[in-house]
Amino acid sequence: MAQLPLSEQDMLVDRGAGFITRAEELAYELKVEQVMTRDVKTVTPRTLIIDVLNLFREARISGAPVVDQDRLVGVISIEDLIRALRDSGRSELRASVSDYMTTRLVTVNVYDSIIEALKLFAKTKLGRLLVVDRAGRLAGIITKGDITRGLLNALQRDIETEELKRYRASHLFEDIISDRTSLILRYHIAPRDFINGGAASSNIKRALLRLGANPQLARRCGVAVYEAEMNLIIHATNGGDIEVEIEPHQIVIHVTDDGPGIEDIEQAMQPGFSTAPPEIRELGFGAGMGLQNIKRSVDELNIESTPARPRLIMKPKRGREEWELSREPAPGQGTRLTMKFFLQADQSLERHSSTGRESAE
Amino acid sequence: MRLADVLNIVQARFFLPDSVQSPSPSVLNRELRVGGSADLMSDVLCYDMSQGLLITGLINPQTVRTAEMVDVAAILIVRGKTPPPETIRTAWEAGIPLLGTQMTMFEACGRLYMANLPSAVRFAGAPPPDCTAH
Ligand SMILES: Nc1ncnc2c1ncn2[C@@H]1O[C@H](COP(=O)(O)OP(=O)(O)OP(=O)(O)O)[C@@H](O)[C@H]1O
Numbered sequence: 001m002a003q004l005p006l007s008e009q010d011m012l013v014d015r016g017a018g019f020i021t022r023a024e025e026l027a028y029e030l031k032v033e034q035v036m037t038r039d040v041k042t043v044t045p046r047t048l049i050i051d052v053l054n055l056f057r058e059a060r061i062s063g064a065p066v067v068d069q070d071r072l073v074g075v076i077s078i079e080d081l082i083r084a085l086r087d088s089g090r091s092e093l094r095a096s097v098s099d100y101m102t103t104r105l106v107t108v109n110v111y112d113s114i115i116e117a118l119k120l121f122a123k124t125k126l127g128r129l130l131v132v133d134r135a136g137r138l139a140g141i142i143t144k145g146d147i148t149r150g151l152l153n154a155l156q157r158d159i160e161t162e163e164l165k166r167y168r169a170s171h172l173f174e175d176i177i178s179d180r181t182s183l184i185l186r187y188h189i190a191p192r193d194f195i196n197g198g199a200a201s202s203n204i205k206r207a208l209l210r211l212g213a214n215p216q217l218a219r220r221c222g223v224a225v226y227e228a229e230m231n232l233i234i235h236a237t238n239g240g241d242i243e244v245e246i247e248p249h250q251i252v253i254h255v256t257d258d259g260p261g262i263e264d265i266e267q268a269m270q271p272g273f274s275t276a277p278p279e280i281r282e283l284g285f286g287a288g289m290g291l292q293n294i295k296r297s298v299d300e301l302n303i304e305s306t307p308a309r310p311r312l313i314m315k316p317k318r319g320r321e322e323w324e325l326s327r328e329p330a331p332g333q334g335t336r337l338t339m340k341f342f343l344q345a346d347q348s349l350e351r352h353s354s355t356g357r358e359s360a361e
Numbered sequence: 362m363r364l365a366d367v368l369n370i371v372q373a374r375f376f377l378p379d380s381v382q383s384p385s386p387s388v389l390n391r392e393l394r395v396g397g398s399a400d401l402m403s404d405v406l407c408y409d410m411s412q413g414l415l416i417t418g419l420i421n422p423q424t425v426r427t428a429e430m431v432d433v434a435a436i437l438i439v440r441g442k443t444p445p446p447e448t449i450r451t452a453w454e455a456g457i458p459l460l461g462t463q464m465t466m467f468e469a470c471g472r473l474y475m476a477n478l479p480s481a482v483r484f485a486g487a488p489p490p491d492c493t494a495h
Pocket residue numbers: 227231232234235236257259260261262268269273274275276284285286287288289290291292335402403
């Protein structure tokens with residue numbers, strides 16, 4: 001497991017940084033290969049300066065890597081060409097690239113974050129960097145322009161995907177017309193599944209936020225359904241089911257299981273009452289506060305429970321000399337929690353109705 | 362108080378999934394409104410922990426899920442415990458930074474409080490805290 005102690009240097013960088021924008025954050029996330037130019041015009045050490053000049057003019061570029069049989073050997077730029085011209089005048093444009101190219105190469109790797117490229121630009125004052133792949137071969141070049149374009153595209157994608165998700169979901173209730181539209185989310189919760197425990201609640205909370213629920217409401221639903229979900233995992237023999245019915249003006253959550261049921265609901269509602277065994281308490285559950293937290297979070301709560309009624313099934317074996325006994329839960333037992341949340345007109349998930357109301361006032 | 366300050370004050374480090382090299386710098390700048398400590402999950406939900414730092418000795422994935430329900434900004438695990446990979450992954454996916462310190466709960470809370478991290482307030486409707494005493 002990566003446990004990175006934050007180095008002093010990291011801390012210093014961070015202190016100096018103050019407020020970090022999403023663009024700066026992206027500079028760490030985006031890789032050089034995601035923004036570099038791949039289709040690079042290259043020359044060989046034997047290419048003539050006059051041909052380089054023509055290439056630069058036609059392709060509107062100001063520099064090119066020099067490659068010799070797959071190997072990156074140098075770079076030639078417009079400054080080198082000017083030097084060649086000054087040295088020898090027009091007549092001597094017959095010199096070759098190898099005479100004027102720069103062989104001290106500044107490279108970045110395809111897998112580097114673009115922040116590395118930015119640091120190199122700042123340090124070297126170069127206009128372009130050569131990008132090499134894992135085998136050290138030329139993979140492309142990167143300019144400050146490439147980086148700016150890459151960042152802008154990524155920022156745009158960021159905004160678009162989140163907005164698209166929110167748009168798609170938040171307009172559901174106005175885009176689909178019916179007398180009564182509701183969206184139903186269903187989850188099955190396995191008993192004692194502590195690894196995934198709480199995952200359904202987390203998905204429900206996210207769904208509500210995407211649908212345009214205000215954060216306060218999403219939090220209340222989240223807390224209530226989380227406690228109910230953990231109760232299924234901890235107390236219900238076979239786990240159970242969560243069903244969330246979302247309508248523009250109300251959210252109804254049913255949580256059902258088939259046993260063992262609650263003997264005395266009023267007692268179970270008492271803060272601090274818990275039947276959780278010690279090993280469950282060690283995990284941080286069993287404070288006996290779950291139902292209280294649910295009660296506090298909902299607008300209406302209904303708990304029905306049929307406690308275990310033992311049933312003994314006897315089947316004769318070997319000519320009635322022996323009997324096979326099995327104990328099974330009687331059908332119909334279990335707990336059903338119904339939690340309701342009512343949305344005020346200004347919190348409605350249906351935008352039309354709320355704005356309509358506002359303008360009517 | 363920013364998360365970067367917490368790293369200094371309680372000498373904490375990040376728990377990150379294997380595939381991740383370092384926390385993103387914006388995370389270090391995350392502002393913490395309050396702090397609260399609990400070793401019982403239902404108790405966490407009794408406090409207004411939104412944008413707060415949850416300080417706990419629990420390391421199971423539910424710690425993260427509980428934190429997510431009340432919009433906790435970051436989780437600090439005390440007593441040098443190492444959370445299992447599921448917990449680290451859950452935290453990463455939920456976008457909640459997970460930190461660890463060798464300090465005891467008492468020392469970590471004490472230092473953070475002295476450094477002006479305010480205490481989370483119990484929700485008005487929540488049952489009195491002493492009812493959880495066993
Ligand atoms: N689905 C259920 N099936 C059977 N019994 C239940 C169920 N839900 C709750 N109970 C009973 O009600 C008691 C109180 O539940 P509550 O959620 O308030 O506390 P808890 O689960 O014991 O602890 P906490 O929720 O604080 O971790 C439980 O200890 C259990 O006996």
